[in-house]
Amino acid sequence: MTATLPSGAGFTDAVGQTQALFRVLMDAMARPGSIGRMPFDLAPPAPLTPELAAIALTMADQEASLWLDPGLSAVDAVARYLRFHTGAPLTDDPAQGAFALIGDPRHMPPLDAFSQGLEDYPDRSTTLVIAVEELAAATPDNARAFVLEGPGIAERAAFIASPLPDDFRAQLQRNRARFPRGVDCLFACAGRIAAIPRSSTIIGGV
Amino acid sequence: MSAAETGPTHGYNFAYLDEQTKRMIRRAILKAVAIPGYQVPFASREMPMPYGWGTGGVQVTAAIIGRCDTLKVIDQGSDDTTNAVSIRKFFAKTAGVATTTHTAEATIIQTRHRIPEHTLKAGQILVYQVPIPEPLRFLEPRETETRRLHALKDYGLMQVKLYEDIARHGHIATTYAYPVEVAGRYVMDPSPIPKFDNPKMNMSEALQLFGAGREKRIYAVPPHTNVRSLDFEDHPFRVQQFATPCALCGAEGVYLDEVVLDDRGGRMFVCSDTDFCEERRAQGFTGTMSPDWKGEGANGGRQANER
Amino acid sequence: MYVAVKGGEAAIDNAHTLLAHTRRGAPEVPEITPAQIAGQLTLAAERVMAEGSLYDPALAALAIKQARGDLVEAIFLVRAFRTTLPRFGQSVPLDTSAMAIERRISATYKDLPGGQVLGPTFDYTHRLIDFLLEAGAEVPEPARADAGDAVVAPRVTDLLDGESLIERETRADDAPAPDITREPMEFPASRDQRLQVLARGDEGFLLALGYSTQRGYGRTHPFVGEIRFGEVAVEFVPEELGFPVPLGNVRLTECQMVNQFTGSADKPPQFTRGYGLVFGQGERKAMAMSLVDRALRAHEFGEESGAPAQDEEFVLSHCDNVQATGFVEHLKLPHYVDFQAELELVRRMRAEYAAREERVEEEARE
Structure with a gap:
C-alpha cells in the first residue's frame, strides 16, 4: 500500500483546520480586496503551493471537481496528492471544474474559458484559485492595484496581486459585466489570501 | 484521529454534520456571498429537529462554526424562547462552543424573526432561519417560473402586488417578510423579520447568511451592501412607530412586544430584544412599569443603536 | 408586575422527562420490545423503513417505540439517523424477476407462469374485529410449499414485452442515477428523481392522489399488471474488486401498473407503465406510487394534463411527510413578533376605516 501513497502531508486536524480556513475564504469573499491570513501550512509536492493545496483540501471532494493548469497537471505527484487527500475528480476541461487551481497565472486561460454558470443557475460556475507571487494591500491611488467597489466594500478596496495576464483588469471588467453569471477569483501567496468575486466593480482604465 | 472523536458528543462529528456535508454547504455559502441575494440550491440534510424549526439556519451555523466562536441564538428577539434554547443547547452539546446572550459578545448569531437592536459589527455573522426563501412564491407558486423571473430580473409581479395594496388600503399591507432588493439586482426575502428590522440589513458591517432547510436554499448579503426595501416614490417605505417606550427599560425606537396583562384590556409594551432590555436595566434605565421607575426624562431619551 | 418568562431550559427538560414517563405507560403492563414491534407490527415497521428510506427493521421498530x-x-x-451515515455508493440494479416470492398477483391474466400466489394478505378477510386475538389464541400452522419448490415467476411486463406490447424502458447510459438526498432537485425532474421522491413520499398523500386519478382528475386507464412481494438480493461492486458481491436480502413490494396508450405520431399504440417499489409489504403505497408515477408521465405522452396528480412541482414538493409535518407543526412556534406587526396594521386600518365612516356620516349630516 505504501507505494501508492502520495508524497506530502495533509491536515493534522482536518475538522478544525478546514473550518478555520473556510472562515478565512468566506471572509475574503465577503470583503473583496481585503487580505486574509491563512492559519497554517501544508507540505504538498511542488509546484503545488501550500495555499492552493490547503484551499483544495478544504473545498473539493467527490462532488466538486478540480481543474489543474498545465504546469500542475504535468506533475504526477500533484495529481496523486490531490486525489488522495480530496477524492475529487480531476478534469481536463476548464469549463468542467468546480474549482480551478492555477499555479502559473502568467499563462492562465482567459476567465471566460471557465464555467460561467447559467442565467437560471449562476452558482454553477468555476471558482478560480490563483497562486500569485505578490499579494499586498495598497491604496486606491496605486497604479498597480486592483481598485474595487461593490458589495462587501465600505467605500473602495485596493490590493496588488501579481503576476497576472496583461489584460486581466479588462477580463475582470468583462466578468463583472456578465453578472450574475461569471467566475469568482481567489488569490493566494505566502499565507495570505484575497478575493475578487464577480460582484466587484473594477475601477480604473485598462 | 477519527472524526467521531473530535466532537464532544460521542458518535457524531464536531457540530453534528459530517465533513462532506459541511463542504457542500460551504461551497454554497461561497457562491451565495459572491452573488448577493441569489438563492443557491443546496442538498439540505435531514436534521435532528423538524423542518420549519430552523434546520436551514442550523446547517449554515454548523458549516461555519469553529471552536473559538461564541454563539447567540434568538427567536422573536429573545434568548429564552423554547426553540432558541433548544438550538443553543444543540451547539453547546455537539460543538462544545461558548454561548452567550449578549449580542456584542457573539461572533455568530442565529436568529428567527428578528435582528438585534445593537448595531452589528464587522466580524459578526448573522444567520437567519428562513421558512420560504422565494420572495415571489406567494405570487407564483412554481419554482420553474420564479427562477426564470429572477434570471430576467423581472420583478413586475411584486411591483403590481405592492401597488394593488396601495390602491386597496392606501398603503402597503406587508408587515413582515417585506421584500428587499439586494445590491441593485436580486429581490430577496429577508425572512419573516418585521419590516421594522429591514433598515438594519442595509450597509450592515456584519455578514448576513440565510438558510432555508426544507426549501434547500442558501443566500447571503455581504457586509456594506445596499439592501433596499421595495417601495414607490409616492409611497416610500416606512417602518412601524410605537407610541410608548419600553415599559421596563424606557427604550424608544426599538421593536416592542405587546404583553396582555389581564382580560380587561390591560397591556404593556416591552422590548422584543430581551438582551438589549436587560442590559439597559442593568445600566439603570427604567420604564413606567419598573419597580424603581424614575419618571419621565430620567432616561435622557436614549435610543437603540446610539452607543 | 410583568416578569419576563425565564427558565425555558428547565421547562424543556421537564417536558422531555414527562414524555419518557408517558411513553412507558402503566408500569404494571409489560414494556413492549423493539423485537415485538418488528415481529408483530411488521407493516408499521416496514412503512417506517420505506418512508424513512433506510432498510433496517430493528432500527425502524426502535423508532416506533421511541415515537410512541x-x-x-x-x-x-x-x-435524521440515515442522513449521518456514510455513503459508499450505489448497488447493482435489483433484479425483481429473481425475487423469492411470498405473494404475487396479476389482475390482467387469469393464470400465468408462476401462478397467482396469495401469500399473507388481508384482501379476502372479513373485517370483523377478532376477539380471539385479545385472548392470545394459538394460530394454526400455515400450508407451505415444499422447500426447493421455489416459484419461478417472470414479470408480467416481461411477458408483454415479448410481444412488444409494452413500452421498453432502458437507460441509454451507464451514468449513476442521481441521488435526491445529495443533490438539490431541479424542475422538471428526471423520472429516476421522481421515483425516488415518490418511494419515500407519504403513503396517505400518494394514496389520495392516486385515488383522484381514478375519479377523473388525470385518468390513466390502469390495470394491475402485477404486484409482487418477497425477498430480493442486493449486490454491490466495490471499486477495488470490480465484481458484484452480495450484501444481503431486502423485502420489497413491486407494483407494475399497465396503462393504455393510444399512440402518437412517432409511437405506435402500446401499453405504458406506472411503477411502484417500496421496502417491505406495502401494497397500498406501491399501487398509489405507480398510479402517480404514470400520472406524472402525462406530459411525456402528450396527454391532456392539468390534474393535481399530473403536476410535478405540486406532487414532488408536497409528498414528503417529514418536510410537511415540520412546516405545518412549526406554526406552534412563537410568532408574536410578526403578529405584533399585523396587530399594528389591523388597528391602523380599523382606525382609518372608522375615520372614513365618520367623515361620510358628517358629510351626510351637513
Whole structure:
C-alpha cells in the first residue's frame, strides 16, 4: 500500500483546520480586496503551493471537481496528492471544474474559458484559485492595484496581486459585466489570501 | 484521529454534520456571498429537529462554526424562547462552543424573526432561519417560473402586488417578510423579520447568511451592501412607530412586544430584544412599569443603536 | 408586575422527562420490545423503513417505540439517523424477476407462469374485529410449499414485452442515477428523481392522489399488471474488486401498473407503465406510487394534463411527510413578533376605516 501513497502531508486536524480556513475564504469573499491570513501550512509536492493545496483540501471532494493548469497537471505527484487527500475528480476541461487551481497565472486561460454558470443557475460556475507571487494591500491611488467597489466594500478596496495576464483588469471588467453569471477569483501567496468575486466593480482604465 | 472523536458528543462529528456535508454547504455559502441575494440550491440534510424549526439556519451555523466562536441564538428577539434554547443547547452539546446572550459578545448569531437592536459589527455573522426563501412564491407558486423571473430580473409581479395594496388600503399591507432588493439586482426575502428590522440589513458591517432547510436554499448579503426595501416614490417605505417606550427599560425606537396583562384590556409594551432590555436595566434605565421607575426624562431619551 | 418568562431550559427538560414517563405507560403492563414491534407490527415497521428510506427493521421498530407509535415521527427519526451515515455508493440494479416470492398477483391474466400466489394478505378477510386475538389464541400452522419448490415467476411486463406490447424502458447510459438526498432537485425532474421522491413520499398523500386519478382528475386507464412481494438480493461492486458481491436480502413490494396508450405520431399504440417499489409489504403505497408515477408521465405522452396528480412541482414538493409535518407543526412556534406587526396594521386600518365612516356620516349630516 505504501507505494501508492502520495508524497506530502495533509491536515493534522482536518475538522478544525478546514473550518478555520473556510472562515478565512468566506471572509475574503465577503470583503473583496481585503487580505486574509491563512492559519497554517501544508507540505504538498511542488509546484503545488501550500495555499492552493490547503484551499483544495478544504473545498473539493467527490462532488466538486478540480481543474489543474498545465504546469500542475504535468506533475504526477500533484495529481496523486490531490486525489488522495480530496477524492475529487480531476478534469481536463476548464469549463468542467468546480474549482480551478492555477499555479502559473502568467499563462492562465482567459476567465471566460471557465464555467460561467447559467442565467437560471449562476452558482454553477468555476471558482478560480490563483497562486500569485505578490499579494499586498495598497491604496486606491496605486497604479498597480486592483481598485474595487461593490458589495462587501465600505467605500473602495485596493490590493496588488501579481503576476497576472496583461489584460486581466479588462477580463475582470468583462466578468463583472456578465453578472450574475461569471467566475469568482481567489488569490493566494505566502499565507495570505484575497478575493475578487464577480460582484466587484473594477475601477480604473485598462 | 477519527472524526467521531473530535466532537464532544460521542458518535457524531464536531457540530453534528459530517465533513462532506459541511463542504457542500460551504461551497454554497461561497457562491451565495459572491452573488448577493441569489438563492443557491443546496442538498439540505435531514436534521435532528423538524423542518420549519430552523434546520436551514442550523446547517449554515454548523458549516461555519469553529471552536473559538461564541454563539447567540434568538427567536422573536429573545434568548429564552423554547426553540432558541433548544438550538443553543444543540451547539453547546455537539460543538462544545461558548454561548452567550449578549449580542456584542457573539461572533455568530442565529436568529428567527428578528435582528438585534445593537448595531452589528464587522466580524459578526448573522444567520437567519428562513421558512420560504422565494420572495415571489406567494405570487407564483412554481419554482420553474420564479427562477426564470429572477434570471430576467423581472420583478413586475411584486411591483403590481405592492401597488394593488396601495390602491386597496392606501398603503402597503406587508408587515413582515417585506421584500428587499439586494445590491441593485436580486429581490430577496429577508425572512419573516418585521419590516421594522429591514433598515438594519442595509450597509450592515456584519455578514448576513440565510438558510432555508426544507426549501434547500442558501443566500447571503455581504457586509456594506445596499439592501433596499421595495417601495414607490409616492409611497416610500416606512417602518412601524410605537407610541410608548419600553415599559421596563424606557427604550424608544426599538421593536416592542405587546404583553396582555389581564382580560380587561390591560397591556404593556416591552422590548422584543430581551438582551438589549436587560442590559439597559442593568445600566439603570427604567420604564413606567419598573419597580424603581424614575419618571419621565430620567432616561435622557436614549435610543437603540446610539452607543 | 410583568416578569419576563425565564427558565425555558428547565421547562424543556421537564417536558422531555414527562414524555419518557408517558411513553412507558402503566408500569404494571409489560414494556413492549423493539423485537415485538418488528415481529408483530411488521407493516408499521416496514412503512417506517420505506418512508424513512433506510432498510433496517430493528432500527425502524426502535423508532416506533421511541415515537410512541406515531409513524410519521418514527419516519423522521429514521431519516435524521440515515442522513449521518456514510455513503459508499450505489448497488447493482435489483433484479425483481429473481425475487423469492411470498405473494404475487396479476389482475390482467387469469393464470400465468408462476401462478397467482396469495401469500399473507388481508384482501379476502372479513373485517370483523377478532376477539380471539385479545385472548392470545394459538394460530394454526400455515400450508407451505415444499422447500426447493421455489416459484419461478417472470414479470408480467416481461411477458408483454415479448410481444412488444409494452413500452421498453432502458437507460441509454451507464451514468449513476442521481441521488435526491445529495443533490438539490431541479424542475422538471428526471423520472429516476421522481421515483425516488415518490418511494419515500407519504403513503396517505400518494394514496389520495392516486385515488383522484381514478375519479377523473388525470385518468390513466390502469390495470394491475402485477404486484409482487418477497425477498430480493442486493449486490454491490466495490471499486477495488470490480465484481458484484452480495450484501444481503431486502423485502420489497413491486407494483407494475399497465396503462393504455393510444399512440402518437412517432409511437405506435402500446401499453405504458406506472411503477411502484417500496421496502417491505406495502401494497397500498406501491399501487398509489405507480398510479402517480404514470400520472406524472402525462406530459411525456402528450396527454391532456392539468390534474393535481399530473403536476410535478405540486406532487414532488408536497409528498414528503417529514418536510410537511415540520412546516405545518412549526406554526406552534412563537410568532408574536410578526403578529405584533399585523396587530399594528389591523388597528391602523380599523382606525382609518372608522375615520372614513365618520367623515361620510358628517358629510351626510351637513
